[in-house]
Structures are given as structure tokens and as C-alpha cells.
Amino acid sequence: MSTNGYTSWSVDLAEVGPVYPFQGYEVLMVIIGVVFWIGWHRIQFVREGEHLEKARHTGDEEKVKAQLERY
Amino acid sequence: MDGNLNALTTVFTEFYYWVTVVFMFLIHVGFCMYEVGASRARNHMHTLMKNIMIIPLVTVTFFFFGWWIYWAFPNFPFWGGLDTEAGAANLPWADTMATNLGDRITGVFWAAFLLFSWTAASIVSGSVIERIRSSALWVHAVLIGSVFWIIDAAWGWHYAGWMVRILGYHDAYASGVIHAIAGGYALGVIMVLGPRLGKFAKDGTPRDIPPHNPWLLTIGIFLIYTGFWGFYAACNVPVISPEAIDGQITGVTWTATNIYLAPTTLSAITFNFLMSLSGGLMAAYVVSKGDAFWTFSGGLAGIITASAGNDLYHPIQAMIIGAIGVVIVYKLHYWVERRFKLDDAVGAVAVHGYSGVVGLIIAGFVLWGVPSSPYEGYATINPIGQTAGAVIMFFVLGFMPGWIVAKMQAAAGVLRIPEEVELQGLDYAEHHAYEDAKAAIIEADKEELAARGVAAK
Numbered sequence: 409m410s411t412n413g414y415t416s417w418s419v420d421l422a423e424v425g426p427v428y429p430f431q432g433y434e435v436l437m438v439i440i441g442v443v444f445w446i447g448w449h450r451i452q453f454v455r456e457g458e459h460l461e462k463a464r465h466t467g468d469e470e471k472v473k474a475q476l477e478r479y
Numbered sequence: 480m481d482g483n484l485n486a487l488t489t490v491f492t493e494f495y496y497w498v499t500v501v502f503m504f505l506i507h508v509g510f511c512m513y514e515v516g517a518s519r520a521r522n523h524m525h526t527l528m529k530n531i532m533i534i535p536l537v538t539v540t541f542f543f544f545g546w547w548i549y550w551a552f553p554n555f556p557f558w559g560g561l562d563t564e565a566g567a568a569n570l571p572w573a574d575t576m577a578t579n580l581g582d583r584i585t586g587v588f589w590a591a592f593l594l595f596s597w598t599a600a601s602i603v604s605g606s607v608i609e610r611i612r613s614s615a616l617w618v619h620a621v622l623i624g625s626v627f628w629i630i631d632a633a634w635g636w637h638y639a640g641w642m643v644r645i646l647g648y649h650d651a652y653a654s655g656v657i658h659a660i661a662g663g664y665a666l667g668v669i670m671v672l673g674p675r676l677g678k679f680a681k682d683g684t685p686r687d688i689p690p691h692n693p694w695l696l697t698i699g700i701f702l703i704y705t706g707f708w709g710f711y712a713a714c715n716v717p718v719i720s721p722e723a724i725d726g727q728i729t730g731v732t733w734t735a736t737n738i739y740l741a742p743t744t745l746s747a748i749t750f751n752f753l754m755s756l757s758g759g760l761m762a763a764y765v766v767s768k769g770d771a772f773w774t775f776s777g778g779l780a781g782i783i784t785a786s787a788g789n790d791l792y793h794p795i796q797a798m799i800i801g802a803i804g805v806v807i808v809y810k811l812h813y814w815v816e817r818r819f820k821l822d823d824a825v826g827a828v829a830v831h832g833y834s835g836v837v838g839l840i841i842a843g844f845v846l847w848g849v850p851s852s853p854y855e856g857y858a859t860i861n862p863i864g865q866t867a868g869a870v871i872m873f874f875v876l877g878f879m880p881g882w883i884v885a886k887m888q889a890a891a892g893v894l895r896i897p898e899e900v901e902l903q904g905l906d907y908a909e910h911h912a913y914e915d916a917k918a919a920i921i922e923a924d925k926e927e928l929a930a931r932g933v934a935a936k
Contacts, residue, residue, distance in 0.1 A: 410848030410859065412791065417741055417853040420730030421721070427742070428793040429845050437795040444799065448761050455768070 488718060489583055495717045496587035502709020503594035505702045507534065510601040512699030514608055516692040517825050521904025522609045524913065529613045533600045536617055537624035541593045543571050545625035549592065552633035558641040591713040592632070595657055596624035598710070602661035603881070605825035607668055610675050610901055615888045622884060623664050627876045631656050635868055638740045638852065647858030648868040649851040651737040652714050652748070652786035654838035655872035662832015663877025665823070671885035672894060674822030676901050685816050688824070693771065700775040704756065707782060711748050711789075714738055726853030739852045743790035751797035755785035758801035766809045776830045777805045783834040784808075787842035787865070791849060800841050808833040832873060839869040 409415075411429035430437070511530045518526040537545075551566030568575045568585070575582045576589070600620035607616060635642035636656045642648035650656050679685055690696050716736045721728040724740045734742040759781015760774060767773035782789075784804025785797040792800065812829035815821055823829065843865030851860050858864060888894035896905065907914060 410850075411846055412849050414850060415848060415859060416727055416850050416855075418727035418729065418855075421728060421732035421734055421742060422730050424742075427791055429791065429796065429849065430793070434793070437793060441795040441798060444758075444761070444802065448765065451765055 492717055493583045493587050496584075496591050496713065499709045499713035500587065500590045500594055503591070503598075503706050503713060506594070506706030506710065507597050507601060509699045509702030509704075509706060510598075510605065512695050512702065513825065514605050514699075516694070516696030516699055517605070517690040518608050519688075519904070520691050521906055523906055525613065525905035526608050529608070529611075529616055530601060530604050532613070532617060533597060533604060533620045533624070536621055537596050537600050538593060540621045540625035541589075541596050541629075542576070543625075545596060545629045546576075546589050546592065547571070548626065548629045549633050549637065552630055553637045553640045555633075558645070592629070594713070595632075595653070595710070596628060599628040599657055599661040599664075600624035602658070602827050602831045603665045603668060606665040606823045606827040607672055608824045609905070610895055611668075611672055612893060612896055615885075615894045618888070619664070619668060619881065619884060622880060623661060623877075627664065627880050628657060628660055631660050631872055631876045635872070636738050638738070638854070642864075642868055642871070643739060643852055644854075644857050646864030646867055647851050647860045648864055649739070649842060649846060649849075649860045650787045650839060650868065651739075651743070651790035652711055654783055654785075654787035654835040654842070655868055657835075658783045658786070658831040659835030659839065659869060659872040660877040662828045662830075662835060663873035664881035666821070666828045666832060667878040667881025667883075668885045669821055669823055669828070670819075670882060671889050674820060675824070676898065678822045679820055683817075683820060685820075690772065696772065697775065700779065703779060704782075707779070708752060711752055712745065715743065715745065715748070716740065717745075724853055727855055728853050736853075737790045741790075741851065741853050747791070748789055750794040751785060751789040751792050752782060754794040754798040755781045755789065755801035757781070758798035759784070759805045762802035762805040763809065766806050773809065773826075776826055777809070780805045780808055780830045780834040783831060784838035784841070786835075787838045788846050791846060796845060800838070800845070803841070804834050804837045807837050832877070836869040836873050839865045839872070 412427050413431060414424075414427065507530075511527060514526050514530055515523055547566050547569045550569045551561045551563060553562060553565075555561045567573060569589075570576065575585045579585075600623050603619055603623055604616060632640075634640045635646075635648045635650055636653070637643070640648075675688065677686060678688060714737065716738075718733055719736055719740070720733050721730060724736070726740065728742070735744055737743050756778045760778040762781065763777020764774045767777070781801025781804060785792060785800045788800075789797055808829045811833050812823070812826055815828075816823070821828075840862065843860060843862035846860040847862065849860045851857060885894055900907075
């Protein structure tokens with residue numbers, strides 16, 4: 409058993425193509441990858457929205473002025 | 480070099496390793512910037528010098544004995560004696576370890592390994608900043624850089640190493656042989672060294688000690704990424720014929736190989752380096768809730784986790800493995816910090832040590848049954864061999880020597896700086912001449928300015 413189909417390197421490399429594991433599952437891997445990517449955006453939108461909502465109520469006027477002066 | 484093709488291959492290989500060495504120098508520049516950025520202003524010069532002096536100390540010791548260990552130790556001491564025949568050409572007095580028109584590879588190959596040695600030592604250096612004595616750290620640097628990591632390389636990162644033959648150990652881009660061992664060694668040292676003053680409140684709650692210069696730290700980590708790319712190339716043999724490998728591969732097709740002389744491509748590792756970096760960055764950003772420094776370190780941890788199998792993984796596998804590794808090491812770092820009150824100043828134990836261990840174990844499952852080596856009779860990659868390899872790297876060759884030597888140094892009173900010095904800052908204590916000179920020249924300039932002002936009136 410081998411996850412990439414090769415159990416030894418006793419082969420002619422001229423006849424070898426892909427050597428990554430789980431060949432045949434490329435589409436599934438892409439789906440998992442895309443879910444990871446889209447999920448990341450979803451988490452980011454939700455978290456940033458919550459953070460900004462909290463942040464808009466925490467500003468102290470004097471401190472904000474000081475920040476403006478600081479440039 | 481007889482024949483044009485042989486000459487071209489030899490000179491190309493010589494130039495290839497030479498370029499990787501220059502790239503890898505950036506890893507050390509990055510580590511220096513990262514450490515200085517992470518340390519407080521009163522410890523700058525000391526922190527910088529501590530890391531800079533790793534370069535000459537590890538270089539000369541790697542010349543004297545480190546390189547010989549790699550060639551002599553593949554089966555020593557458990558599975559055979561010292562390989563004195565292979566070691567002979569790599570002794571410091573051998574004519575191949577010098578200017579020699581009959582050998583154009585030893586110098587650049589030695590240097591590629593040497594730069595890995597600097598990295599191993601520099602990983603330990605980061606975790607102990609602001610409280611270790613430089614003299615103590617430099618002994619650790621020589622031990623990890625020129626002894627213990629190169630023993631593990633002989634065992635598990637050599638085409639004939641016993642771990643490769645018997646365990647089927649596979650660690651193409653050094654998850655274990657550099658990162659797990661250096662992280663384990665750092666853990667052993669900081670367990671004895673103790674935390675920086677103020678790191679933990681009286682009730683044991685850990686305090687964050689923010690970096691004094693986040694921008695220096697940012698540039699530092701990006702330089703480490705860049706150098707790491709060179710490191711990946713340095714782990715390969717760029718071009719070799721099946722005849723020269725002299726293993727099971729048939730036909731006449733030349734190939735690039737990993738360190739075990741098993742085939743891979745630069746294209747594969749370029750895919751996988753970037754995808755594991757990306758998976759690590761994305762996961763670290765989420766798990767740390769956007770913490771900048773954990774996100775940067777997460778990119779590194781992602782690559783390190785995937786490195787064991789990045790010669791063979793599919794790019795999406797590299798991305799997911801990098802992401803999984805980062806989540807585990809982030810959680811583990813804070814659990815260990817709270818539970819054992821350990822102060823790992825730059826997160827080196829987590830980013831290098833835990834990532835390396837996790838990466839080795841994952842590779843055992845994802846690459847189960849795949850040949851690690853082109854030679855007959857070698858075990859194939861498997862989870863038990865990889866887990867045993869992770870234990871050997873992290874605990875046996877990393878943690879234990881670091882802990883034992885640090886204990887000896889602590890008993891001799893030469894491990895940690897005095898508390899008074901830690902509070903006033905190492906630069907004040909050890910670089911007072913610099914501070915005095917600075918104060919004197921500022922005062923002199925002020926007097927000059929005042930005198931000119933009077934003259935102008």
C-alpha cells in the first residue's frame with residue numbers, strides 16, 4: 409500500500425508522471441481548498457464587523473484628538 | 480572534470496549550492512532583526528551580538544568536526560561503527576577541505592549544511608533573549624549547531640542514515656532535523672533558565688512583553704521567509720543521473736532529488752513552499768484573531784509543518800497541512816506557557832519545535848507506504864517511523880542535551896545574568912563604554928553649539 413501508488417523507486421523516470429499522494433482526488437482537494445478560502449473570508453467579515461461595532465463606541469474624544477494631533 | 484557534460488554538471492552544481500548559501504544568509508539577517516525588534520531597547524546591542532557571534536563560532540567548529548560527524552555518523556553508535564572512510568575526506572586536515580581543483584563540491588556543500596547549523600543555533604538564541612549570559616548561549620550554539628543537529632542529519636537526513644533505512648524516516652525540508660531539534664533544545668534551556676523578570680504576575684498570569692520595534696520584526700520575518708526559500712533549494716541535489724545515484728531507479732532520465740536521492744522537482748517545492756506559507760498565514764490570522772506577529776510567525780510555522788513531505792505533497796495538501804499545524808502549535812504555545820510558566824520570548828519552541836513534530840507525524844500518515852529512498856531494502860514512510868523520528872529529534876537530540884547542559888551551567892552559576900543587570904539592561908552593564916561615549920559626544924556637541932551661538936552674537 410502506498411498513498412502515491414509507488415512502493416519503490418525501481419522505475420524508469422521517463423515513464424513517471426504525478427507522484428503526489430491521493431491521486432484521483434484532485435477535484436475533492438480543490439473543493440476543500442476553496443471551502444477553506446471562502447470560509448476564511450466569511451470569518452474575517454464577521455469578526456471585523458463585530459470589532460468595528462465595538463470600536464465605534466469606545467473612542468474617548470480627548471484621546472481621539474490626541475491621535476489626530478499625533479498624525 | 481573529464482568531458483564537457485561532466486564539467487557543466489559539476490560547475491552548475493557548484494554554482495547552485497553557492498547561490499543557496501547566499502540566499503540562506505538572509506535567514507540569519509532576519510533572525511538578528513527579529514531578535515533585536517523583539518527585545519527591549521536596553522538590551523539591543525547584547526541581543527544582536529549574542530546572535531552575530533553564532534556565525535564565527537559555529538562556522539569554525541563545523542569546519543573542525545561538524546562536517547566530519549555528518550559523514551562518519553550515519554550508523555554510529557547503534558547500528559555500526561564510525562564510517563571513517565567517508566569521514567576521511569571531510570576531516571579538517573583533508574586536502575578536499577581546501578582549495579583543490581580536483582574537488583569543486585565539498586566547499587559549497589559544507590557551506591549549505593553550515594548555514595543550516597547557524598539556523599539551528601539562532602532558533603535557540605531567540606527564545607532566551609534578555610536574560611541568558613552570552614557565554615552560556617555560545618556553548619549551546621556550538622553544541623546544537625556543530626554537534627547535535629548534525630548527528631540527527633547523519634541519522635535521518637543522509638541517504639544511508641539508519642533512521643532512513645530502518646524507520647523509513649522522511650524529512651525532505653527539515654521539519655525535524657532542523658526545527659524540531661532546535662525547538663526541543665530551546666525548550667530544555669528555557670526550562671532551566673526561567674522567565675524574564677515580570678513575565679508572570681504573582682498569581683502566575685503571563686504578561687505580554689511587546690516588541691519595542693514591530694517594523695524591524697516584520698522585515699526580519701520576511702527576510703527569514705526569503706532565506707527559507709534558498710534553504711529549500713539547498714536541500715535538493717539539483718541534477719543527477721540514475722547511474723550516479725546507483726539505486727533502484729532505471730533508465731537514463733536525469734532528475735533533481737531530495738537529500739535522500741529520491742526524485743522530486745524544483746517546481747514541486749516552489750508550489751508547496753508558497754501554498755504552505757499561505758495556509759500558515761491564513762490559519763494564523765484567524766486563530767490569533769489578527770495578531771500581527773503570530774500571523775507572520777504562522778507563515779513560517781505553516782512551511783515548517785509541511786516541510787517533511789513538501790517534496791511529494793500536492794500543493795493543496797501543503798496548504799491544509801500548514802494551516803492545521805499552525806492551529807495546533809498556537810494552542811500548544813499558550814497552554815505550555817500557562818501550565819509550566821515558561822517564557823519563550825519569540826515563540827521559537829512553538830513555531831519551530833511543535834511545528835516540526837506535528838509536520839513529521841502528519842507526513843507519516845499522508846505519505847504512508849511511499850518510498851523515502853531509492854535504495855533497496857529501506858523501510859517506506861510510515862506513521863510509527865515518523866513519530867519515533869519526531870521523538871528522537873525533539874526530545875533525545877534536542878530537549879535532553881539542552882536541559883542537561885543548561886543544568887550544568889546553572890549549577891556553575893554561568894547560565895543567567897544577575898537580576899540587577901537584567902533590570903538595568905544588558906547594554907548598560909556590558910556596553911557602558913558605548914553609552915558613556917554617546918553621552919560624551921552629545922555633551923561635546925552641545926558645548927560646541929553653545930559656543931558657536933555665543934560667537935555668532
